[in-house]
Amino acid sequence: KALRAYKSTLPLIGIFPVGVTNGRHSLLPSRGQVVSYSGAKSGSVGAPLNPDHTHFVLVDNGVEGGKAFGSEIQLRAALEAYISRCKGVPIVQLVVQGGPGTLQTVRATAEALNPIVVLTDSGGAAEAIHEYVLNGALPERLQKFA
Structure with missing residues (x-):
């Protein structure tokens, strides 16, 4: 919210499992293309993508529902380590x-x-x-x- 309030151009990347993304079916047919996401409301087993992020990496391990939570953790850790090494951050x-x-x-x-x-x-x-x-x-x- 702070990035938006101060009109920052800093990218904020969300990494989230596809299997718990509410409204995910509207995203899947358009892989590799820009899509408009409606921001579906939270469900009993899922969650919407956070509108305060500028970009998303959606992790798909083929699992849907509550068991998909956490499927992004290894990728997130590897990506963070890679960026840290490459950029010295x-x-x-x-x-x-x-x-x-x-x-x-x-x-x-x-x-x-x-x-x-x-x-x-x-x-x-x-x-x-x-x-x-x-x-x-x-x-x-x-x-x-x-």
Whole structure:
């Protein structure tokens, strides 16, 4: 939202699994071409593409529904490492809210020895990470992130 508010031309790339993208069927027949995405609403098992991103890399492993969440993590980590090596840019992961798959992303980032910043008051996985670091355990209400 900040990039949009300040009319930034900085690209913001979203990497997301096709199998949980709401309205994905309108995107698939037009591979390699510019398409107009309607911004379908969140569903019980999926999510819309974030309109604040300028570009998207959609990862398709053939799985649809909730099991597709997290299928983008390995590609994201490899792409981040490649860009970092080629451009000499450091990687810092920012965790704002997040779901159970966020923990897999955090793990991949930690294994690559990259720093992680967690916004603890944002809720979700960020709160679970904060609670675990402080107490070594999760309260019952955050067990879904374990």
